[in-house]
Amino acid sequence: MKRISKLFQPSLIIPKNAVVKNQDITSKSQRLMLENGLIRQAGNGTFHLLPLLQRSLQKAVNLIDHHMEMVGAQKLTLPLLTSAELWKKSGRIGEDSTRGGTATELLQTTDRHGKVQILGPTHEESVTSLLAAIAPVSYRQFPLRLYQISTKFRDEMKPRFGLMRAKEFLMKDLYTFDVDIGKCRETYEEVNEAYNRLFSALEVPFIKVSGDCGTMGGSLSHEYHFLSDVGEDALVRCSRCGIHSNEELFQTLSKQCKICTGIETYDRQTGIEIAHAFVLEDRYTKVLAATCLQPNGKPTSLQMGCFGIGVTRLIAASIEVLSSNKEIRWPSALAPYRVCIVSPKAGSKEEPLSLPWVERLYHDLQTVKGCEGEVIVDDRSQLTIGKRVLDARKIGYPVIVVVGSKSVHGDAFELHNLFAGTEQNLSYNDTLSTIATILSKQNSMQHKTQSYEKTALVNEN
Amino acid sequence: MKRISKLFQPSLIIPKNAVVKNQDITSKSQRLMLENGLIRQAGNGTFHLLPLLQRSLQKAVNLIDHHMEMVGAQKLTLPLLTSAELWKKSGRIGEDSTRGGTATELLQTTDRHGKVQILGPTHEESVTSLLAAIAPVSYRQFPLRLYQISTKFRDEMKPRFGLMRAKEFLMKDLYTFDVDIGKCRETYEEVNEAYNRLFSALEVPFIKVSGDCGTMGGSLSHEYHFLSDVGEDALVRCSRCGIHSNEELFQTLSKQCKICTGIETYDRQTGIEIAHAFVLEDRYTKVLAATCLQPNGKPTSLQMGCFGIGVTRLIAASIEVLSSNKEIRWPSALAPYRVCIVSPKAGSKEEPLSLPWVERLYHDLQTVKGCEGEVIVDDRSQLTIGKRVLDARKIGYPVIVVVGSKSVHGDAFELHNLFAGTEQNLSYNDTLSTIATILSKQNSMQHKTQSYEKTALVNEN
Numbered sequence: 018m019k020r021i022s023k024l025f026q027p028s029l030i031i032p033k034n035a036v037v038k039n040q041d042i043t044s045k046s047q048r049l050m051l052e053n054g055l056i057r058q059a060g061n062g063t064f065h066l067l068p069l070l071q072r073s074l075q076k077a078v079n080l081i082d083h084h085m086e087m088v089g090a091q092k093l094t095l096p097l098l099t100s101a102e103l104w105k106k107s108g109r110i111g112e113d114s115t116r117g118g119t120a121t122e123l124l125q126t127t128d129r130h131g132k133v134q135i136l137g138p139t140h141e142e143s144v145t146s147l148l149a150a151i152a153p154v155s156y157r158q159f160p161l162r163l164y165q166i167s168t169k170f171r172d173e174m175k176p177r178f179g180l181m182r183a184k185e186f187l188m189k190d191l192y193t194f195d196v197d198i199g200k201c202r203e204t205y206e207e208v209n210e211a212y213n214r215l216f217s218a219l220e221v222p223f224i225k226v227s228g229d230c231g232t233m234g235g236s237l238s239h240e241y242h243f244l245s246d247v248g249e250d251a252l253v254r255c256s257r258c259g260i261h262s263n264e265e266l267f268q269t270l271s272k273q274c275k276i277c278t279g280i281e282t283y284d285r286q287t288g289i290e291i292a293h294a295f296v297l298e299d300r301y302t303k304v305l306a307a308t309c310l311q312p313n314g315k316p317t318s319l320q321m322g323c324f325g326i327g328v329t330r331l332i333a334a335s336i337e338v339l340s341s342n343k344e345i346r347w348p349s350a351l352a353p354y355r356v357c358i359v360s361p362k363a364g365s366k367e368e369p370l371s372l373p374w375v376e377r378l379y380h381d382l383q384t385v386k387g388c389e390g391e392v393i394v395d396d397r398s399q400l401t402i403g404k405r406v407l408d409a410r411k412i413g414y415p416v417i418v419v420v421g422s423k424s425v426h427g428d429a430f431e432l433h434n435l436f437a438g439t440e441q442n443l444s445y446n447d448t449l450s451t452i453a454t455i456l457s458k459q460n461s462m463q464h465k466t467q468s469y470e471k472t473a474l475v476n477e478n
Numbered sequence: 479m480k481r482i483s484k485l486f487q488p489s490l491i492i493p494k495n496a497v498v499k500n501q502d503i504t505s506k507s508q509r510l511m512l513e514n515g516l517i518r519q520a521g522n523g524t525f526h527l528l529p530l531l532q533r534s535l536q537k538a539v540n541l542i543d544h545h546m547e548m549v550g551a552q553k554l555t556l557p558l559l560t561s562a563e564l565w566k567k568s569g570r571i572g573e574d575s576t577r578g579g580t581a582t583e584l585l586q587t588t589d590r591h592g593k594v595q596i597l598g599p600t601h602e603e604s605v606t607s608l609l610a611a612i613a614p615v616s617y618r619q620f621p622l623r624l625y626q627i628s629t630k631f632r633d634e635m636k637p638r639f640g641l642m643r644a645k646e647f648l649m650k651d652l653y654t655f656d657v658d659i660g661k662c663r664e665t666y667e668e669v670n671e672a673y674n675r676l677f678s679a680l681e682v683p684f685i686k687v688s689g690d691c692g693t694m695g696g697s698l699s700h701e702y703h704f705l706s707d708v709g710e711d712a713l714v715r716c717s718r719c720g721i722h723s724n725e726e727l728f729q730t731l732s733k734q735c736k737i738c739t740g741i742e743t744y745d746r747q748t749g750i751e752i753a754h755a756f757v758l759e760d761r762y763t764k765v766l767a768a769t770c771l772q773p774n775g776k777p778t779s780l781q782m783g784c785f786g787i788g789v790t791r792l793i794a795a796s797i798e799v800l801s802s803n804k805e806i807r808w809p810s811a812l813a814p815y816r817v818c819i820v821s822p823k824a825g826s827k828e829e830p831l832s833l834p835w836v837e838r839l840y841h842d843l844q845t846v847k848g849c850e851g852e853v854i855v856d857d858r859s860q861l862t863i864g865k866r867v868l869d870a871r872k873i874g875y876p877v878i879v880v881v882g883s884k885s886v887h888g889d890a891f892e893l894h895n896l897f898a899g900t901e902q903n904l905s906y907n908d909t910l911s912t913i914a915t916i917l918s919k920q921n922s923m924q925h926k927t928q929s930y931e932k933t934a935l936v937n938e939n
Contacts, residue, residue, distance in 0.1 A: 025622060027615075057608055060557065060595070061591070065604075066555035068552040068553060071554050091529040094535070096521070096524035096646050097558075097629055098521065100521050126587045128522075143526075146520075147526050151518075163529075172589050
């Protein structure tokens with residue numbers, strides 16, 4: 018049985034009137050994660066991800082794996098250390114390895130033989146050199162879609178917002194390779210549709226906006242954002258054509274809409290970028306010589322795309338958007354546990370007769386679809402039931418069941434459904450069936466595209 | 479359907495008479511992995527882990543997770559970047575951050591604010607500082623067992639043997655904390671038993687030997703080795719008491735057995751170290767102030783243990799030990815796929831009638847226990863069946879089924895069982911039931927301790 022008394026969940030108590038330095042706690046999600054023992058700060062921009070959050074992270078990884086597999090992407094691992102030589106070849110760092118220009122956020126390490134290596138935020142050079150080593154590849158091998166989920170690094174000037182802008186973070190990076198630009202754009206559409214399904218499954222309102230190709234190069238780019246006040250990206254929506262874009266892009270084009278070239282009024286919102294997609298064309302493949310053999314026998318440069326999702330950021334941003342100031346709310350798919358059972362108070366009259374119901378409920382729930390391994394018992398029975406229900410609501414377990422004084426004869430179990438915001442007293446059998454219904458509804462919602470997001474998609478070309 | 483034609487598996491062709499430089503390919507497992515498209519070299523001591531190997535890696539991670547959960551260990555993520563300040567406090571690097579003495583193998587990076595950070599091979603400082611930040615912790619919280627599976631770094635002078643001695647590798651590191659030395663030693667025994675179960679499940683002969691505490695500090699240490707000629711550790715077995723130990727330790731004690739103090743004859747073997755266990759006592763907790771509150775209200779330093787498993791090394795070492803010079807053999811638990819179906823040759827007489835049997839077999843196998851998602855079809859039908867069977871045997875899929883000319887009416891399917899070394903022609907139904915039997919036998923073997931390893935354990939105290 019999984020027990021909260023055994024869980025390593027060291028909450029940080031932040032006194033209400035404490036003078037908390039701005040650089041320490043700069044977002045709601047960061048504060049809630051610290052207070053509820055999900056993370057601990059390790060250094061400037063680095064965090065320990067504690068066991069409850071680790072579970073959530075694993076669920077995000079599984080969800081991403083699922084959607085990547087659906088588009089035929091194959092998972093691999095590229096080394097975290099990439100030779101600086103490759104970055105020089107692509108032109109993203111200078112010949113002298115200095116971190117000038119766009120490379121100021123790159124962390125480097127030099128090995129005992131004097132070789133400089135990059136701890137990269139992204140791996141275009143690395144994966145392209147892998148393709149180049151086996152080039153030219155027959156056109157039959159394409160489309161080729163390779164991704165990894167691994168730790169990335171960015172030497173932020175000012176890390177902030179907890180996991181949302183950290184120095185070290187978990188990221189999914191997918192690289193696609195096609196034989197020509199037409200196929201490359203087809204791949205781009207396919208992956209964007211997969212992103213739409215993936216973010217819809219999280220049920221956090223998101224929008225897809227035109228993005229800036231920036232230092233990545235390439236010809237087409239979109240960003241995915243959760244709308245939030247703490248978002249660092251200003252997003253604008255052209256009132257003439259309705260298309261969203263990143264304000265950076267908007268301003269680059271002298272406040273002209275990129276799509277309809279209108280210079281009309283526009284709406285402004287702020288968003289947290291959770292994903293980014295690029296058509297890179299032959300920006301990297303040409304210079305690193307990653308080619309394919311066309312049916313006519315001629316080698317030509319591969320057409321490349323890249324697609325990132327900030328995994329740790331995705332979780333933090335979800336919490337930022339869904340939570341109140343006091344209570345965490347998770348996307349149902351990412352909650353660390355789906356059900357929390359609160360056991361009777363130690364020494365209470367009801368304890369001897371209620372306790373067996375905790376065991377029984379725990380074990381019966383393991384056979385409910387979507388519930389296996391997803392139940393935790395708050396057995397800190399020295400605390401009152403009320404205190405533990407408050408804690409469970411703060412952590413945001415989607416379903417909370419109290420086994421208390423009314424449960425002695427299996428008559429009534431108090432069931433909190435945090436998504437519906439309801440509380441009911443139910444018989445034992447009704448408790449089981451109601452939990453099954455709640456979870457199956459959540460499961461099916463994860464496969465449904467919501468109207469909100471459909472609207473966002475319709476706005477796009 | 480998972481198809482080999484779509485698999486990213488770029489084999490490296492190493493001409494028989496090629497002058498292969500010694501530093502390039504220095505072990506059988508490295509050569510086999512390169513030839514079979516499991517890995518590609520990225521830099522000196524760094525490798526791309528390709529999709530087939532990625533699957534094997536995921537299975538190793540799941541297996542380790544399972545055995546860690548069995549001893550109540552909780553998974554978390556510590557940052558890869560650890561402040562050099564912490565390493566100075568523990569005394570493992572000098573005050574001037576130089577990599578003198580034991581620290582020569584540490585990679586470092588300096589951020590834009592001039593802070594030096596270690597890309598560590600191990601995380602004692604990091605996890606102890608996490609505990610110290612919440613100290614003193616009530617004695618009720620213990621035993622506390624925290625582990626992670628993450629990328630580690632070692633600035634090897636001479637990386638070699640492929641994944642066995644790489645600069646960047648995947649490692650499981652478990653840290654245990656207890657209230658006193660007695661409990662710490664109980665934890666040590668418990669985790670060592672878990673290691674025994676875990677390595678027994680792999681069915682690769684291993685031995686447990688007394689190890690040197692070396693730069694880790696602490697009072698007790700054991701290593702786990704696969705016996706192999708390419709092993710870099712010399713192991714000796716005292717002929718008086720029968721206990722194994724690392725020769726380093728043996729020599730330190732002037733060729734005297736540590737256990738029985740005998741100076742008798744001894745046997746010598748070489749091993750590949752796959753895991754290491756240490757009782758660290760208060761070596762780190764004292765200097766970093768990680769304390770617990772005893773029942774009498776007094777804070778005392780925690781008693782610590784640490785337990786590593788090289789995950790990428792474990793896979794490479796398994797291949798090294800189990801494979802022939804030409805064909806890979808995996809521990810059944812770690813094979814990338816468990817069954818490979820070879821489809822009929824394109825354009826052959828039998829193709830139109832045999833092909834539907836491939837589909838049917840693939841789908842029926844998904845419902846066989848242990849087979850879901852574990853079947854891949856070699857659909858490269860432009861190649862002969864013979865060539866593809868050779869390939870499948872080289873990769874080492876434990877079960878290979880040929881759907882060929884005899885399968886037209888579902889009469890006979892050629893089944894290769896690589897573990898038993900048998901080949902049979904079976905009817906369709908017998909093919910299904912035989913595969914079920916083979917896999918269930920493998921599943922149950924994974925939960926059985928073999929006599930060989932029991933002997934090794936009996937030798938230990």
